[in-house]
Every structure is written in C-alpha cells, then in structure tokens.
Amino acid sequence: MRSRPVRLALVIVAVVVAQMAILVHLVVLGAHPEVIWLVPVAAGLLSGAELGASLGFAAGLAVDLFVPTPFGLTALVACLVGFTCGRLAEGGMDAAGAGGLVLPGVAVVATAASVVVYPLLGAILGQTQMLHINWVGIVVVTTVANVVLAIPIAALVRWGIGDEEPAARKAVTQGW
Amino acid sequence: MARARRSRRTLITIGALVLASISIITVDARGGSSVTSSLRSAASDVFTPVFNLVDDVTQPIGDFFAGSFNYGALSAENAQLRSALSKLQLEQSSTATIKAELTQVLALQHLSFAGSIPTVLAQRIGGSSSNYTSTITINEGTLDGVVEGMPVVGSGGLVGTVISSASSSAVVRLITDGGSAVGVSSADGSINATAQGEGPTAAINVQFVAPSAHVRRGEVLSTSGTDGGLYPVGIPVGTVASATSSVGAAQPSVTLTPSADLSKLSYVSVLLWSPTS
Secondary structure (H helix, E strand, O other), X not given: OOOHHHHHHHXXXXXXXXXXXXXXXXXXXXXXOOHHHHHHXXXXXXXXXXXXXXXXXXXXXXXXXXXXXXXXXXXXXHHHHHHHHXXXXXXXXXXXXXXXXXXXXXXXXXXXXXXXXXXXXXXXXXXXXXXXXXXXXXXXXXXXXXXXXXXXXXXXXXHHHOOOOOHHHHHHHHOO | OHHHHHHHHHHHHHHHHHHHHHHHHHHHHOOOXXXXXXXXXXXXXXXXXXXXXXXXXXXXXXXXXXXXHHHOOOOHHHHHHHHHHHHHHHHHHXXXXXXXXXXXXXXXXXXXXXXXXXXXXXXXXXXXXXXXXXXXXXXXXXXXXXXXXXXXXXXXXXXXXXXXXXXXXXXXXXXXXXXXXXXXXXXXOOOEEEEXXXXXXXXXXXXXXXXXXXXXXXXXXXXXXXOOOOOOOOOEEEEEEEEEOOXXXXXXXXXXXXXXXXXXXXXXXXXXXXXXX
C-alpha cells in the first residue's frame, strides 16, 4: 500500500478501534488507558511538528466522535501534543536515542501533560464538570499503559508514515 | 532560508489546526450540537458492530492468557482439579449473576414511580468511553424510541439522562457525573434544591438548600419537576447521607447517596418521556 494518507487513516482507525473496543474495558483504579495520545507523540518524534500536529488533530477528531466530551477538544490537545513532540524532534531529539528510552520517556511526559491539560481546557471552555474526576487514577493508569504501548504504537505510526529516514532527522542532518 | 520557510509553514499549519479545533468546539457549544450529534450517531451506527466484534474476539483471548498465566506452573493433576473447581465456581457465579439480573429486570417491570409513562427495558452494554465523564452505554436507541433527554431509571430510582442516541444504542449520563444537575424535593415539600453530580467516586452534592430547611439523614429526595421539566415528578434520586450546618454558612452542606445502585447496573428502563411533554 503506497498511499501515505490511506495508511495513516488505517492507523487512526486501528487505534480508535483498539481504544473503544478493548482499552475502555480495562478499568484499573477507576480509569482506563488512553492510547490516543501516543499517535501524535510518535508522529511528532518520527516525522516532525507538521505531521505530528496534523495526525494528532485527525486522530483526536476521530476519538471525539465516540466520547461524550466537547467535540474537538481531543483534537485540540492531540494537535498541540504532536506539535510539541515534533519540535523536540526537530531540535535534535532522536526517538530511538538513549538506548531506546526517549520514546517511552516522552510518552510518559506527554501523556501525563495531556490528561491534565485536557480537563483543564474543557473547564476553560465551560465544562467545569470535567474537573470532578479521579485525577490520580487517570494519570497513573494512562502513563503506565502508554509506557508499555509506546513502542508498538510507534511502530504502527512508522508504518503509516512509510518513510525509512525520519523527516525530522533528515532536517537535522541536512540542515533543511 | 528554506528552513525558515518550512518553519513558517509549520506554524501556519498548527495555527490553522488550533483555529479549526476551537471553531469546532465553539460551533458544538453554540447550537451546532445537532450537527455533531448526527456525526456521532452515524459513527456509532457504523463502528459499534466493529467494536462489539473486536470485543467478542479479544475477550476470550484475554481469558485464555489469564488462564495460562494462572495455571501454567501447576502439575497436570492440579490443573485438572482447579479447572473442575473453576467450572463449578463459574457455574455458581453465573447462576448468582443471572439471579441478580433477573431480580433487576423483575424490579424494572414494577416501577411505582414511573406511573403511566411507557418504558423501554435496556441492557447496559458498556461503561464510560471517557475518563472524564460518568456514562453508560445501553443497547436501545432511536429505533426503539430512545432519544436525547429521556430519563433513565433503575430499580431504586433515577439513573441518569440519555445524552446521545444512535439507531440501536444510546449513551446515558449518570446522576453522579459532574455535568448532571437534577431538581429535587422532599416528600413534604419542605426542601427544594438541586442535586449536583461531583464525579463517579464522590457523593452527590445538594445545592441551593434553604438555610431554614430541616434536612434529616436518611430522607429520600425525589425529582421535583421544577428544573424546567427535565424529569417527571417523584422519581427517587437519593438518600440524604450527610447534612451539616455551619455557623455563617449560606446553606447547609447536604450530600446524597443515589437511590439506584449505579455500580451494579445490568438493566435499566428508559422512560419514553421528553422534557417538553
């Protein structure tokens, strides 16, 4: 399959199906994993800010179809996550660096930031009930799950991008 | 030069995406919810069978691996004995589960507080799809007359409200959700207040209680019907779990325990009653 948009669309569908059909049932400490944040993290680190933000937006919008929170909120946060991770990659951070610990490390920080920013943004947008949540459970469960799932999701996103040499790394090594 | 151009393009892209996100959120919040509801309903109709299929396929695999981990280290004899014991326990557990579900269904057939309002019996088929809301998914939708805004009750009392419905499924916001607010009153009418959800792990908070109101612990508060007619009058919402008055406080602090057991919902009844009726 040569078309990158088609592959990326399949990646999004696969992640959304995994989230809604499997992960929502894995409730621990009153919360379930949120794998969706790994898509913009992986895309940003592997391909730069532009694709990170775009894929985050698209994946977030797909998830917004199935969750009863404000429509577009997941897209907004995922877009910002993808942009930030992409900027880190463009600044020289290698997803495979530090013995492979960069990706899980960034996944932990980005996931924790996402699940905190998400309800805060919701509250700013008038959905103050989103602050009445199990903060500790959500942060612990989502970050632990995303450490485990970071590498397989990154592999899936890498397949979707279909570029052997990451664009961000190209940019660094070739000076744009 | 090329780097600056690319950087500018990236900033334009992120700016456009952020603007698009905020626009979508604004449109959704300011009356465009019918558009997003339709989108969500269509997506649910298309993908719910896929989700159910994947769930059905992956659940036995998960059980298989769990079983392997549990019994892998034991001898063949022990494995056989434990397997037999597990089967017996499973049968016993299944029987107990079936009995509990039957009790719920039978109780839902005789809802005194529903009066003459027609109801649709629905099975809970899923929990909340988001960590930030308290919702359940039920297996009845628009094909059975279940639409947005309809109250949902359990055997003990009010469970929540339908917030979105697809053709054969619907999402119900529980009364413990932070976005839920129900007008409540006591049987003698001395208390008129609002039961506000505080999240799945917290008790329901009762707001706007008159300072002079005498709230007794154990008292049942029911829907008052004064909140713009969102609920029929007289559905039990919760039992007063605590009621304290502090000196100088504008109102007593009152919390409720839901009348319906929200943690063990297998079946619910949707009241075919719209807020405008």
